Amino acid sequence: AQKVTQAQTEISVVEKEDVTLDCVYETRDTTYYLFWYKQPPSGELVFLIRRNSFDEQNEISGRYSWNFQKSTSSFNFTITASQVVDSAVYFCAGLSGGGADGLTFGKGTHLIIQP
Amino acid sequence: DTGVSQDPRHKITKRGQNVTFRCDPISEHNRLYWYRQTLGQGPEFLTYFQNEAQLEKSRLLSDRFSAERPKGSFSTLEIQRTEQGDSAMYLCASSFAGYTEAFFGQGTRLTVV
Numbered sequence: 001a002q003k004v005t006q007a008q009t010e011i012s013v014v015e016k017e018d019v020t021l022d023c024v025y026e027t028r029d030t031t032y033y034l035f036w037y038k039q040p041p042s043g044e045l046v047f048l049i050r051r052n053s054f055d056e057q058n059e060i061s062g063r064y065s066w067n068f069q070k071s072t073s074s075f076n077f078t079i080t081a082s083q084v085v086d087s088a089v090y091f092c093a094g095l096s097g098g099g100a101d102g103l104t105f106g107k108g109t110h111l112i113i114q115p
Numbered sequence: 116d117t118g119v120s121q122d123p124r125h126k127i128t129k130r131g132q133n134v135t136f137r138c139d140p141i142s143e144h145n146r147l148y149w150y151r152q153t154l155g156q157g158p159e160f161l162t163y164f165q166n167e168a169q170l171e172k173s174r175l176l177s178d179r180f181s182a183e184r185p186k187g188s189f190s191t192l193e194i195q196r197t198e199q200g201d202s203a204m205y206l207c208a209s210s211f212a213g214y215t216e217a218f219f220g221q222g223t224r225l226t227v228v
Contacts, residue, residue: 004157035216042221043204043221043222044219044220044221044222045158045206045208045219046219047216047217047218047219050214050216052214091157091158093157095214100170100171101160101173102148102150102160102163102171102173103148103158103217104160105157105158105159106157107155108155108156
């Protein structure tokens with residue numbers, strides 16, 4: 001079985017601050033895939049990034065960056081210079097074991113960016 | 116094709132009634148998934164199809180739930196004899212076969228009264 005832990009239930013920051021969302025993925029499989037999704041108030045889950053367990057390169061896309069460390073099973077997500085439009089619930093998810101159980105999601109982190 | 120679409124967006128039903136939801140995936144995607152999301156939780160996997168074959172079902176999918184994907188195109192999820200505990204957002208997603216990202220529809224919010 002897989003488990004995704006997002007320890008931060010809610011984070012509130014002032015606009016333009018940097019913020020990091022934490023995620024830990026537990027699985028017995030050596031090959032797995034990690035994802036981040038954004039769920040704005042409208043409700044639709046929006047795909048942000050996918051990372052393979054054998055690729056520990058960090059990735060930057062505009063104001064977003066991701067740090068994957070296999071040794072600690074962590075896949076953290078940083079938003080630089082946050083904006084009000086970043087306010088949403090962010091879900092980390094994992095996929096392993098042949099994908100038979102679909103994506104395993106964490107409980108999500110509610111990010112509030114105050115103007 | 117602009118994405119995964121689900122119909123209806125909202126459904127209110129009386130306890131004991133049957134309901135059916137529809138999902139139209141991204142046309143070139145072979146895999147189709149159903150998830151359920153309750154308030155304050157992440158989505159939970161229900162079942163998935165590879166083309167028209169239903170390959171996996173979660174233990175969450177009781178015998179009151181049935182899903183189909185005729186001809187490997189759209190899919191339907193039916194809930195028979197609805198219970199108040201079935202109230203949730205039902206999400207459909209699709210992807211290419213394998214460990215690729217899934218794209219989600221806007222969901223069907225079911226309320227059982």
